[in-house]
Amino acid sequence: MPSNKQDQKPLLPTTVEILSSGLRPYAETAEFDTSLATALEDWDTKSPQNDILVSRNFGSLKTRFTVDPNIHPPNPLLPAVSSWEKDEQLSSNGKISDVAGAELYVGWGQIDAEVCVLPLSENAVCEQNGYPCRRWAKGADGVSWDRPPPCPMKSRVSASTFIGDVTAKVDIGKLSPCTPRLILQAMSSWGQVAVFLPRSFQGSLVTSCSGTPRFSSTLAPLCTSIKEVGREKHWFVGDVYAWRAHADDVIVGSVFGTVWVGYEGEEEEAKKALRWGPVQWLVHIIAVALILWFMRIAFGVLLWFSHII
Incomplete structure (x- = not known):
């Protein structure tokens, strides 16, 4: 009986689209362009993620995440939507209305997290304005901006504990029109909170603590007091006259603890300011x-x- 092995053709490997980050896309996304690939050279792009959720009752959490907003996890794999992102979610049609980012929670323990947020692809289409980032970068009239305008899309980072200290560092690299706006929340019911902002941060800063919030010597001159309601103090970091609707937004608070806010690279100053008296x-x-x-x-x-x- 003749063998069919000679008639069988070798199986060819299936062509799989690979992102510049080294991962295959979860869903249909815009192709990466050379400008984004260049921007990724300075980043640690090992195992980039999006829609990160880490929650534990006991035990400290020390970690480093690279958030790639160009990764679109399918809805069945997404974690449960938290209250602070119910109104703005990643849409299922491949367009971006809001970038999820990372959410970290520890009931009893410390959080020491460093989050790097990668820029969006210039081909990413925003549902809010209806055109891709590359057009947003040049302006509606085709004229380049002197300063990159705020991107309507946002990247959310949340770190909170019930009992324990919180240290949150956020890095966004070189500011570009494709850099999503930063929405950061760092809270502790019983512990100290230290937040290290990227140097390009400009926007609203809300602090809530039993005493006076502490700012680094570099950040303090750039903070303009807006209002004070009870324990909450509202500030604007940067040029208040250059405020735009799509600005960065940071909320830092501790019920029974000290709050410190500064820039990345000011760890020694933070240690001195947070020493217990x-x-x-x-x-x-x-x-x-x-x-x-x-x-x-x-x-x-x-x-x-x-x-x-």
Whole structure:
């Protein structure tokens, strides 16, 4: 009986589109252009991600993410939508209305996170204005801007804990018209919060803490006080007269802790500013004593119920 092996043709490898980041796209996306590839040279593009969600009850989190807004995960693989991004989501038709970014949460533990946000492709089409980034870069009239105008699309980064310190560093590289606007939220109920902003940051800054927020010596002269409502203080970083609707937005807060905001590369200044004083030591000692006292009461109640039963 003749063999069919000679009639079989070798299987050819299937052609798979590979992004410049080294990953195949989850969904249809705009092709990468040479300008974006050049912008990626200065980045650590190992394992870029988008729509990052990390949540744990106990244990510290120290990590570094590279957020690539050009990666479009399919909706079934996306994490549950949080309250702060319900109104603006990644659409399912390949166009970008808002870039998800990263959301980190720890119940009891510290967060030390560094997030790098890559620029959008110049071919990415924004649903808000209806034309791609390359046209936005040149302006509607075709004239180049002296300063890159704010991109309507946003990249959201959130880091929050219940008990523990939060350190958040965000880097966006060289500012370009394809750089999504930064929406950053760093919160802790019981701990210190330190935020390191990119040097190109310009926009709204809201701080919420029991005392006075601390700014780095470089950032402080650029902060203009806008309003103060209770514990919340609103500032504008940069030239307030150059404010535009699509500006950066940062919210930093701690219920029982110190808040510090500065630029990337100012770690030593942050350490000096966040050193505990006598009052902070006293507050934390009292807090630990109260927690131990409540645990003792709870244990006693459990023993009492066990004897009754």
